[in-house]
Amino acid sequence: xxxxxxxxxxxxxxxxxxxxxxxxxxxxxxxxxxxxxxxxxxxxxxxxxxxxxxxxxxxxxxxxxxxxxxxxxxxxxxxxxxxxxxxxxxxxxxx
Amino acid sequence: xxxxxxxxxxxxxxxxxxxxxxxxxxxxxxxxxxxxxxxxxxxxxxxxxxxxxxxxxxxxxxxxxxxxxxxxxxxxxxxxxxxxxxxxxxxxxxx
Numbered sequence: 001x002x003x004x005x006x007x008x009x010x011x012x013x014x015x016x017x018x019x020x021x022x023x024x025x026x027x028x029x030x031x032x033x034x035x036x037x038x039x040x041x042x043x044x045x046x047x048x049x050x051x052x053x054x055x056x057x058x059x060x061x062x063x064x065x066x067x068x069x070x071x072x073x074x075x076x077x078x079x080x081x082x083x084x085x086x087x088x089x090x091x092x093x094x095x
Numbered sequence: 096x097x098x099x100x101x102x103x104x105x106x107x108x109x110x111x112x113x114x115x116x117x118x119x120x121x122x123x124x125x126x127x128x129x130x131x132x133x134x135x136x137x138x139x140x141x142x143x144x145x146x147x148x149x150x151x152x153x154x155x156x157x158x159x160x161x162x163x164x165x166x167x168x169x170x171x172x173x174x175x176x177x178x179x180x181x182x183x184x185x186x187x188x189x190x
Contacts, residue, residue: 043139047179051165055177066161068183070146082150084142088163 005089006031010038010046018049022090023057032092033064039071039085050088064091101126105133105141113144117185118152127187128159134166134180145183159186 006025010018018036025034038046054061067087072080101120105113113131120129133141149156162182167175 041136041139043142044136044179047138047163047181050163051177051179055165063163066163068142068145068158068161070150082146084139084146086142 005033005035007035007037010036010042010049012042012045015045015048015052018045019053019057022049022053026058026061026092034090036088036090037085040083043084043086046086046088050090053090058092060093062091062093063088065089101129103129103131105131105137105144107137107140110140110143110147113140114148114152117144117148121153121156121187129185131183131185132180135178138179138181141181141183145185148185153187155188157186157188158183160184 008018008021008025022034022036025031036046036050050063054063065087066089069085069087070082071085073083074080103113103116103120117129117131120126131141131145145158149158160182161184164180164182165177166180168178169175
C-alpha cells in the first residue's frame with residue numbers, strides 16, 4: 001500500500017459531489033494527499049471545493065501546494081487554444 | 096522608494112486590460128512583485144491573467160506564491176455568503 005496522492009478532476013458537477021469524493025478518499029488510511037485538477041471556468045469551482053472541504057468538513061486539511069499552468073487544447077476545426085489550469089494539493093495533517 | 100508589492104484587483108474587464116496594468120507596474124524599477132487578487136468567478140480570470148502575462152509578455156516572471164481563502168460577503172437582505180478568493184504573487188527575476 002503506497003500513499004500515492006489521489007487525483008480528483010473538477011468539472012461541472014455540484015461542489016458537494018467533489019467534496020464527498022475527497023472526504024471518501026481521505027477516509028482510506030493510506031491516502032495522505034489528494035490533488036484537485038481543473039481547467040478553464042472550473043478553476044473557480046476547484047478553489048470552492050478546496051475551501052468548503054477544509055472549512056466545513058476537515059479542518060485538519062492543509063493546502064500543501066497550488067500550481068497554475070496552461071494547456072493547449074486541440075480544436076475540432078484544427079488549430080489550438082490555450083486554457084489555464086490549476087492543481088491544488090490537499091494534505092491531511094497527522095493527528 | 097520602497098519595493099512594496101503592487102496589488103491588482105481582477106474583475107470583469109478583458110484579460111488584456113489587467114495584463115497591461117501588470118506590465119506597466121513592473122516597468123517601474125522599484126516594483127519587484129505584483130499581487131493579483133480576485134474572488135468568485137474572477138478567480139479563473141486571475142489565473143488567465145497570470146499565465147498570459149508570464150507566457151506571452153514577461154518570460155522572466157515567476158509565480159512566487161498562490162494563496163486561496165474565503166471571504167464573508169454581507170448580503171443586502173441581511174446575512175452573509177461565503178465567497179472563495181485567490182491571491183497570486185508575481186515576482187520579476189533579476190536579469
